[in-house]
Amino acid sequence: MNRHLLSMHDLSAEDVIRVLDTANSFREVGTRVIKKVPALRGRTVVNLFLENSTRTRISFELAAKRLSADVINFAAGGSSVSKGESLKDTALTLQAMGADAIVVRHSSSGSPVQLTRWVEGHVLNAGDGTHEHPTQALLDLYTMREWLGRLEGLRVAIVGDVLHSRVARSLSFGLVKMGADVTLVGPPTLIPPDAPRWGVSVGFDLSSVLPKLDVCYLLRVQTERQRLEYFPSVREYHRLFGLTRACAAQLPEGSVIMHPGPMNRGVEIDSEVADLPQSLIEEQVTNGIAIRMSLLYLLLGGGGSAGAGAGEEEVADA
Amino acid sequence: MSRPLDADDVRRALTRIAHEIVERDHGSGHLALVGIANRGDHLARRLAAEIERIEGSAVPVGILDITFYRDDIGMKAEAPEVHETRIDFDLNGATLVLVDDVLFTGRTIRAAMDALMDFGRPTRIQLAVLVDRGHRELPIRADFVGKNIPTGRADDVRVLVREMDGEDAVVIEEAS
Numbered sequence: 001m002n003r004h005l006l007s008m009h010d011l012s013a014e015d016v017i018r019v020l021d022t023a024n025s026f027r028e029v030g031t032r033v034i035k036k037v038p039a040l041r042g043r044t045v046v047n048l049f050l051e052n053s054t055r056t057r058i059s060f061e062l063a064a065k066r067l068s069a070d071v072i073n074f075a076a077g078g079s080s081v082s083k084g085e086s087l088k089d090t091a092l093t094l095q096a097m098g099a100d101a102i103v104v105r106h107s108s109s110g111s112p113v114q115l116t117r118w119v120e121g122h123v124l125n126a127g128d129g130t131h132e133h134p135t136q137a138l139l140d141l142y143t144m145r146e147w148l149g150r151l152e153g154l155r156v157a158i159v160g161d162v163l164h165s166r167v168a169r170s171l172s173f174g175l176v177k178m179g180a181d182v183t184l185v186g187p188p189t190l191i192p193p194d195a196p197r198w199g200v201s202v203g204f205d206l207s208s209v210l211p212k213l214d215v216c217y218l219l220r221v222q223t224e225r226q227r228l229e230y231f232p233s234v235r236e237y238h239r240l241f242g243l244t245r246a247c248a249a250q251l252p253e254g255s256v257i258m259h260p261g262p263m264n265r266g267v268e269i270d271s272e273v274a275d276l277p278q279s280l281i282e283e284q285v286t287n288g289i290a291i292r293m294s295l296l297y298l299l300l301g302g303g304g305s306a307g308a309g310a311g312e313e314e315v316a317d318a
Numbered sequence: 319m320s321r322p323l324d325a326d327d328v329r330r331a332l333t334r335i336a337h338e339i340v341e342r343d344h345g346s347g348h349l350a351l352v353g354i355a356n357r358g359d360h361l362a363r364r365l366a367a368e369i370e371r372i373e374g375s376a377v378p379v380g381i382l383d384i385t386f387y388r389d390d391i392g393m394k395a396e397a398p399e400v401h402e403t404r405i406d407f408d409l410n411g412a413t414l415v416l417v418d419d420v421l422f423t424g425r426t427i428r429a430a431m432d433a434l435m436d437f438g439r440p441t442r443i444q445l446a447v448l449v450d451r452g453h454r455e456l457p458i459r460a461d462f463v464g465k466n467i468p469t470g471r472a473d474d475v476r477v478l479v480r481e482m483d484g485e486d487a488v489v490i491e492e493a494s
Contacts, residue, residue: 001396021400022400024402025400034436034437036436037433037436038386039385039386039387039388297397298397301391302392302394
């Protein structure tokens with residue numbers, strides 16, 4: 001595997017399978033009375049969250065702690081960043097403190113890549129601007145494989161504000177890599193113009209797509225990223241692209257509903273639809289911890305880094 | 319390449335170990351077996367079947383993957399491959415027999431004991447192995463041994479099980 005996880009493009013289809021399979025074992029760890037294993041004892045993981053996030057940060061924090069790593073949380077507010085420290089100086093500080101991995105969330109696309117130029121530790125992208133959010137995509141792939149038994153040939157619609165969604169980008173890249181059949185659905189203003197190059201189809205009419213789906217994946221309407229008006233009103237959006245009870249009834253038997261959270265109930269998804277048994281939103285959260293444990297383990301558990309120990313020498317087994 | 323144990327030898331060794339476990343642990347409260355993945359679990363299931371045949375009562379069997387407890391994580395280029403762990407029974411108060419294919423440095427057994435302690439507090443833990451090849455690096459010994467085989471430190475000792483390899487045998491590839 002690549003030593004950083006910046007984008008879904010860093011992973012081969014084989015790597016994705018390995019991440020998902022390893023996550024299976026970590027799911028089992030999560031069912032134990034003592035939900036902790038010593039795999040990453042003595043390693044330091046820094047959560048560098050320069051953009052608001054609760055669930056991803058908590059998920060990463062729990063994942064690192066369950067692997068027995070030491071975790072440092074570094075958020076923008078109340079840190080030297082609020083005093084005007086640059087990302088580079090923050091990175092060099094963390095580097096000097098011996099961070100083995102930096103989990104970064106930043107509002108600027110590309111900042112994780114920039115970070116890899118300054119630090120020696122592993123960098124994990126926990127969401128950068130409108131670029132990518134690969135750990136979310138991997139936990140979604142895990143959840144789909146778990147519930148539907150496969151990824152190849154799955155028919156998935158990603159519905160909503162694709163243009164501003166790093167989740168949609170990472171998930172599309174991941175699904176296409178694994179041989180799924182992806183359709184992006186949303187108002188034309190919110191479908192990125194380069195979408196056809198991703199290997200996906202595009203649709204503008206939700207109800208014509210619904211009856212052919214295995215997965216209906218709803219995106220959050222991101223009011224904080226919309227500087228311009230991309231659609232006339234929230235009510236209209238809800239009527240055309242929200243998953244209402246009537247829409248959900250058009251989904252075939254056995255299909256599932258997913259959402260990366262946090263949800264706007266009553267906008268992209270009706271409250272009662274979010275609580276249906278085929279809605280996997282809570283499962284996604286649970287699987288997120290296992291996926292992040294898997295990634296931290298696979299990245300930090302290999303020598304990978306330049307100065308790391310034994311290398312070629314076979315370490316005694318059995 | 320030598321083949322110190324063939325299928326019949328493996329069968330006889332497991333039958334004898336099963337008898338020894340019954341003899342030693344008879345009446346010692348609830349007995350359970352835990353096999354270490356990737357081959358110990360198959361041997362554990364066979365021992366359990368044999369014990370059930372002898373004693374007429376079923377013995378719970380778990381699978382333990384010790385990867386997350388290894389002492390060499392981060393020392394190889396790739397993170398060690400992970401297998402399944404499944405222990406569906408309560409091991410508090412149990413007499414637990416850990417089952418592995420080959421006993422070598424003892425490091426796997428150290429890791430396995432640490433892992434088991436996270437699942438509960440067995441009354442005692444014993445160790446059954448099909449092959450003891452020597453070269454211990456930790457103060458660990460087996461309670462039940464199929465066969466002691468003197469080997470070179472660099473020799474490759476492999477236990478084949480029919481569930482995974484299509485046949486039962488022990489093969490040794492001597493270091494050149």
